[in-house]
Amino acid sequence: MTVLVFLDPAMPDGRIADASQPQLKVTDTGITRGDGIFETMLAVNGAPRKLQAHLARLASSAEALALNVPASDAWERAIGTALQEADDDGDLVVKLVAIRGVEESVEGGTEATAWVQVSPVPKGLRGKRLAVLLLDRGYDSTAAQRAPWLLIGAKTLSYAVNMAALRYAKSQGADDVIFTSSDGKVLEGPTSTVLIARVIDGVKHLITPQLESGILAGTSQSALFAAARDAGWELGYGPLIPADLFASDGVWLISSVRLLAEVASLDGKPVTMSPDLTAELSALVESVS
Ligand code: PLP
Missing domain, CATH: 3.20.10.10 (D-amino Acid Aminotransferase, subunit A, domain 2)
Known part of the structure; x- marks a missing residue:
């Protein structure tokens, strides 16, 4: 099962969304140009590993793209919400994504659209030579x-x-x-x-x-x-x-x-x-x- 939590200034802990439903605008440059950043981390027993290192690298990727992303504490709360919602002690993949938003000529967006996605670790991924x-x-x-x-x-x-x-x-x-x-x-x-x-x-x-x-x-x-x-x-x-x-x-x-x-x-x-x-x-x- 995939859990999706959007970062939302109106909801400090993030907004849970239905991963089986469309959530993004097709005009978003994250879609049309791949203009965005991501992080992938592991969570074990409901706790993300190396969280600060991932958030620091996310911030440095955002800087390289001049992308206006939410602050670390907003990511941390959204990750907490997503892991709580997943309610799984096994190993989970926690993915953070931020995309630039709709093209200005289309709708005038400046804030990145940002979300956390939690899903199971794909089977058979580890242990192979x-x-x-x-x-x-x-x-x-x-x-x-x-x-x-x-x-x-x-x-x-x-x-x-x-x-x-x-x-x-x-x-x-x-x-x-x-x-x-x-x-x-x-x-x-x-x-x-x-x-x-x-x-x-x-x-x-x-x-x-x-x-x-x-x-x-x-x-x-x-x-x-x-x-x-x-x-x-x-x-x-x-x-x-x-x-x-x-x-x-x-x-x-x-x-x-x-x-x-x-x-x-x-x-x-x-x-x-x-x-x-x-x-x-x-x-x-x-x-x-
Ligand atoms: N190099 C590239 C190009 C990657 O995409 C990744 C992770 O996905 C890594 C290295 C390893 O990074 P990390 O150890 O932070 O997962």
């Missing part, structure tokens, strides 16, 4: 800094390209994708952050591509890094190239709902898998709330 394709994203690793209008570090609704990359991977018999830049750097998955481990002289290193290469700042990677540092891991931030993935002691994709997913192969070639490191990192991910 992934066959991954390395796919060129077509930008070089300095594009994000050179061309901020590309909105590369923002979590915008324009995910059609990311979904197309996943469909392409599936058409080739793979499960997921790691994007590379046109200058050969490892970037991110269409819905996840890349992690590798190296064990050097008994010291465990956890490494992720650096943010400046044009990737979304992952809240799961960030929380895991903090937990791993406390557990004695050394941390590293790229740049990474595909050869680093093949030379590693483990490659994973991490994200808020699927959590840690082990990569088994890249472009059909096996990569080293370490069940021990996967178990250790998964336990650290579980410990982060």
Whole structure:
């Protein structure tokens, strides 16, 4: 069952809406141009995980799009209403969406239309060892800094390209994708952050591509890094190239709902898998709330 709660200045705790009924105007630029932002987080036992990190990233995406979104406390109350309405102790997906509104020439809107959607975690999402394709994203690793209008570090609704990359991977018999830049750097998955481990002289290193290469700042990677540092891991931030993935002691994709997913192969070639490191990192991910 999907629960829908719209943020509404007249209703501080949000307005519950029927997810099976039409709710949006077809003239909204969120629909006609994909002009909007979103966040996806996990709720466990009725409590959202990493809530502040998600709200902070939502605010930074809104800033990148100059989008007028509700304040964090309004989101928090609407999330509370939606989770209460869902009344489910299992794992739930909590999605926050804000879209620009109707085109000014049509109806003169300026406030974002914003809502919270709560739904079950799709079955079979977790625990799979992934066959991954390395796919060129077509930008070089300095594009994000050179061309901020590309909105590369923002979590915008324009995910059609990311979904197309996943469909392409599936058409080739793979499960997921790691994007590379046109200058050969490892970037991110269409819905996840890349992690590798190296064990050097008994010291465990956890490494992720650096943010400046044009990737979304992952809240799961960030929380895991903090937990791993406390557990004695050394941390590293790229740049990474595909050869680093093949030379590693483990490659994973991490994200808020699927959590840690082990990569088994890249472009059909096996990569080293370490069940021990996967178990250790998964336990650290579980410990982060
Ligand atoms: N990178 C991209 C492009 C994403 O869409 C996501 C999540 O959907 C992530 C990374 C991982 O982010 P998080 O760990 O905050 O879920």
